[in-house]
Amino acid sequence: MNKRFLTTTLALTIGFSTVGMVQPTIHPIEVEAATTNALNNAQAVNTKADQLIQTGKSLIGKATYSNSVYKATYPYKFSCATFIMYIFEKNGVDIGTYNEDYMIQQGTSVNRNQLQKGDLLFFKSKKTGTDPDHVGMYIGNNKMIHMADSKQNIVISDLNSKPYYTDNYVGARRVLPTLLSANPATKGDKIVENAFNYKNKVTMSSTNNEASLRFTAPGYVDFIYRKSGIKLGTTNLKELMNVGTTVSRANLKKGDLVFFNSAKGSKTPSLVAIYAGDQRIIIPSSNGITTRVLMVDYYKEHYITAKRVF
DSSP states (O other): OOSHHHHHHHTTOOOOTTTTOOOOOOOOOOOOOOOBOOTTOHHHHHHHHHHHHHHHHHTTTTEEEOSSOOBOSSSEEEOHHHHHHHHHHHTTOOOOOSOHHHHTTSSEEEOGGGOOTTOEEEEOOOSSSSSOSEEEEEEETTEEEEEOOTTTOEEEEETTSSHHHHHSEEEEEEOTTTTSBOSSOOHHHHHHHHHHHTTTTOEEOSSOBGGGTEEOHHHHHHHHHHHTTOOOOOOOHHHHTTSSEEEOGGGOOTTOEEEEOSSTTOOSOOEEEEEEETTEEEEEETTEEEEEETTSHHHHHHEEEEEEOO
């Protein structure tokens, strides 16, 4: 999959500091937070993987391949990567990206002889660049489910059935259980869960009204943290960036606040996000509450700082 979605949406960004509108226009899938699972609980991971597989199989014959159009309702249209994103988010696991080159940077690396259900498999057939150009999900018994191409659409393939799968395989990543909550849930997990629970319930506005769940971007952040037992004490974006202690980008933990500018090099924040773990960020903007990953060039270039507030 190419980055046409990404380049198109980033070109449509617009700045508005009180609401935090420096955000790519994407079409988020409705999803609630993942239920709390033991971080290393094999049974919980296996159950979640079975749910992912069931959702993927249910779309066979109902979705067609498209590398330029994403349609999350029948008749569905997916690329290989948006298909994976969709089935994960439908089961409460937010990958935060629709590009396989960012997916391959999440979770942990897995040897091919140690694959488990739910692992992501990556392939590269193009001769230039280093990014993978195809992704599927392992379903057990040496098979994967994937949006193959415009002729096959969603299929289940044996990994030894074609030279493409054997010759172009570049690796696998285990995103379960790293994208799930710990058990018992940490304070950061609770913040992230609350952020997702209110993801489709709030309305972004230029003012804050908790009774009607209408918030500015920093107002939403303040609301989520109060729901999680943490008082930030401000709904002003600049003041919010002065709360807590500064943490490096390399040491981010769930629940940290991340700030971005609208002009490269500026120390004035125009966007705040909640760090959700494994490079994912939850972003309140005029488009609602969306999720992305920090690896996107836009967020690399406009990153200012991060604060730990608990």
